[in-house]
Amino acid sequence: MRIMIKPLYLLLLLISGVIKANDLSPMNDEEMGAITGQNAIQLSVKLHNNVEVQDNNHVAGAHCTPDASGYSPCRLGMEFVDKERNWLVMKQFYGYLNLTDIRLEGVSLPSSNTAYYDPDRFKRADGTCLIAGTCNPRALAAIEMSYPSSKGSGEYQDMQTFLNIGAMVVERNNPGASYSDAANPHRPDAVADYGFMRDETAGVANAFRISDSSGPNANMQVRFDGSTLIYGF
């Protein structure tokens, strides 16, 4: 699968500042030029993760309130290979995502290449072509993704998002845990023994937050101009 971004102008309204990305350099395949076909499916997706939506000032869900031992389930844990039984835990994990009017269209890539075309990008390690016989993606069928709505001056409604990770810490599995699942040798028998269930580490390594200054938990607002072509082989 490859993702190719056509003339893409990304506007990010972050906190109180505005990052305007309309000077992004076109990617190598940008010059693949005009697409053909006009067809579409339009989707809007609204997803709240552990928040109660309140206009532009979301609050964490009631289940995110820590209990007497400091535990709440609003967390995401990751355990990396060779570091088994140690979990990177993102606590106070909640957020909001609203993607408005994503348009998906079936198109064809241009039938001719440009100067940026590099056949080596479409070869296996042994030098054979990933694309049957040609090492060339020209004219392949593709899916074009764009955000056609809310393109008026000052409108930033294509993506609205808010994310809070209040604390990133490393938590170890309970040293006294037992392990009896041979197929998953690092999964303790008792759920409470998982590192991501524990609150033993003092302090916080990091925290992360995406928001807007217009409210305590207001949405970041994003506008996507241009389109993305997705194709595979």
Added chain:
Amino acid sequence: MASKTFSLLLAMPVSVLALTPMDDAGLSQVNGRDGLTVNLESSSGINAESLTWETDEGTAQEALTRLSDVSLDGNGSNLSASWVMDVSHDGTDPLLSIQSQWGLTRLIMGGMSIETPTNTSSSMGQAALYSQGSLNFINRGIFDNDGNKAKLAFDLNGDWIYRQGGPGSAEISFGNLEFTNRFTTGAANSHADGLGTIAIDNTGIKVASSFTESILQFDLMYNDTATDFDTSGRTAMMHAGWIGGLTDTLVRVSPGGVGVNALSPKTQGLSVLTQWGFDSDFILNLGHAGGNDTQLQFRDWRHLGNGSGPMLKMEMALDVLQDGAGSGGLCFGVTGQTCVADDFYDTRADAGESAFAILLRDSYLRAYSESIAVDSLANVDSASAYDWSVILTMGLLESDILVYPGGPYAEPDGFRLDAALMVQSPGYWDAANSNVAAMRDAAAAGWETNSHFLFADMGADVAIGLMNVDVLWNADDLYLVLGQDDPAFPDLPSGMMLSTDVLSRYQVRGLLGAGSPSDLGSDVAKIALWDLNLSANQFRFVLYPTTASGSEALGFDAFMNLDGSSYLTLAEVSSPQSAFQLYNVTGSLGWGNGSITVRSENETADNLPSLTIANKLYIGENADFGQTGANHLDPLIGSLGFGDQNYGQIAMPGGVWHSEIVAKIPQ
């Protein structure tokens, strides 16, 4: 049989020798004075203690299917029906005419059970059919297989109601049921009266016609405060129906069910074959049965690719299997009848128990609609038709479904299923994952007879979704429970619930991408090979009436406890071993406050028709529903990898998510 009054009128002697030739027009004017008229009037109706169907007598599979406490009455009025029979001649052949009408009747079945030499089952439940209608039939005798000689027109209006238990139990119904069939000359000829065949031949009963006008539509309704087969007080959840012409219709009913652990030789049972095409006026209707009655209309059906023959074909076998017997099993997604263990699904009757067997073989839907309209009371008869559609084809549909009478809780009535149901693209998945490039490149050669799930813009001949898919539903001890609280999940709403504490597994695999519906074999955007497997050792799914945006809607809640064999893989098409994998997934997932709503262009602010699916998603310990069992705190955990490399694990102990997905047809 209760008291009843028959009125027999012999208006004339029935003698073929005395007949004079009579054309169809003349025959259509036949009335009670011309033949034999039978009028039935009964104040107390007709009752039968039981009706039985015996299969495999004298063998280890001998079974008696018993319908008990069957009654037919006038639903508070006299049972009233009439039959007029006449014989005549059309100049070539002698013809028999039967015209029948019945007023409002209620047919009740008080139970359905299986009896074998070793056990007697509980009842599957009780059902009632309210109906009124008519049957008009003309043929060369009752059965004739010498060309198209038959005229047939049948219509029925009423309600079908089912419950698990006696009066006062919750009831589901196909309300406002309409079922009509008529032999015609086809949509192109405005469905004028046509001819067909009603015959008995060496394979059984045969009903066939080049053109048929057919209507089957109903509202799916639910009533948890029912008193006794109520037709009032119900809440509609959705409307479904098909309306319009069918072509080359064939229905065959033949003796023979399924062999023991093999499809053949067949033992005693019943085989039913149905097949047809969809005429130009055929519409599949799905949507709301309340509010503005907003409904999706799938119109303009056509063959997939350059296919020919029936668009829809269903070959079904009905039988009873018991005590470890099966059908011989099914192979998932492969070509042929033999396969390796991982692809083999051998559904057998539990030891010491008996079950109804519903088998599908060599069945398919190889057609799709080319336009959609969204009809509602806000745009009656003016709904715009969009060159846009949802393509859902079934290249090969097979199933082994065993239905055991008996419920899970205190109420003994009900039923449970062991099931393997497969929608397949035989051979595609193996070829697409081959180490041989030429085999991968040719994997979709059979796309015209494969299964696809795509969103399509027909005007541009482009569709996006999953191509050449295999879909598997595998269930063990899955109960259908009506209106009863689940003791393991006290916070789940009651309604129409599917429930198992053993296995419910769903697998969907195929090519994720885009292509042209007219040719999905070439010029395809091959994004990735998708394989999703959700396997749950505890599963609940409840449908119930709800409201969304001010109108009645279909509501749902659900729970899955994933058993560790669940996974999602996304693989490079040209290098299938290069796959992103989320695997060994365990933990609890729940869906709550779900709703599905459809809106026409006259009901949305942007004047675009829309489909909205909204629900809460509960993760891990928050997928609770009042549980106290061992599984209710299971965090959601999965392993991540790429190819043969394991990156580690990812976990969420809990969470409450809310999702709302709105799909629109842009203009």
